[in-house]
Amino acid sequence: xxxxxxxxxxxxxxxxxxxxxxxxxxxxxxxxxxxxxxxxxxxxxxxxxxxxxxxxxxxxxxxxxxxxxxxxxxxxxxxxxxxxxxxxxxxxxxxxxxxxxxxxxxxxxxxxxxxxxxxxxxxxxxxxxxxxxxxxxxxxxxxxx
Numbered sequence: 001x002x003x004x005x006x007x008x009x010x011x012x013x014x015x016x017x018x019x020x021x022x023x024x025x026x027x028x029x030x031x032x033x034x035x036x037x038x039x040x041x042x043x044x045x046x047x048x049x050x051x052x053x054x055x056x057x058x059x060x061x062x063x064x065x066x067x068x069x070x071x072x073x074x075x076x077x078x079x080x081x082x083x084x085x086x087x088x089x090x091x092x093x094x095x096x097x098x099x100x101x102x103x104x105x106x107x108x109x110x111x112x113x114x115x116x117x118x119x120x121x122x123x124x125x126x127x128x129x130x131x132x133x134x135x136x137x138x139x140x141x142x143x144x145x
Contacts, residue, residue, distance in 0.1 A: 007132040016084045016128030020073055021045045025110075028052070028090070028121075029070040030062040037062060043071075044107045049122050050086065051102055053115035060117060063090050071121055076133070084128035086121060093118040 011019070020026075028039045039059050041052040050071060054060050063069070067089040074083040093099050102118040109115045 007134070009130040011082065011128035011130055013126050016126045019082055019084050019128060020050070023073050023075060026071050026073040028059070029072070030059065030066065031068070032062050032065045042107070042110050044105045046102070046105055046120065049120045051105055051107055052119055053107055053109060054117050054119055055113065055115045060092065063092065063119065067091055069121060079133055081131040081133055082128060084126065086123045087125045088121045088123040090119050090121045093120055
């Protein structure tokens, strides 16, 4: 890699959405007032949105106070990495038809707990970046500008 090759690539929305479908674990970021929390959740892509399951607790409470969320998913190998950020609104599914459709998505808890509430994130934006991984550049000597 030359000194002028940028190791960071901005991904298109379509590529970012495609990468979301390759993983099962993401991080949900909520905020209520001055409190910001992050929760690991397993998920599935559902059309343009994202589905996860939860149980009553702080995560569900925070989503009822403020539906604005961030959702982040990433992956890496020895040579490449990527990260996708979804900004959107999360709402618990209440209509029977929505819950039955979500049941058909095959989303199951990773641990043996009852998580009866389906939550859907409807994105307002999806963005991503890809990274080429390699050794750190030499810190000493003359630097090119």
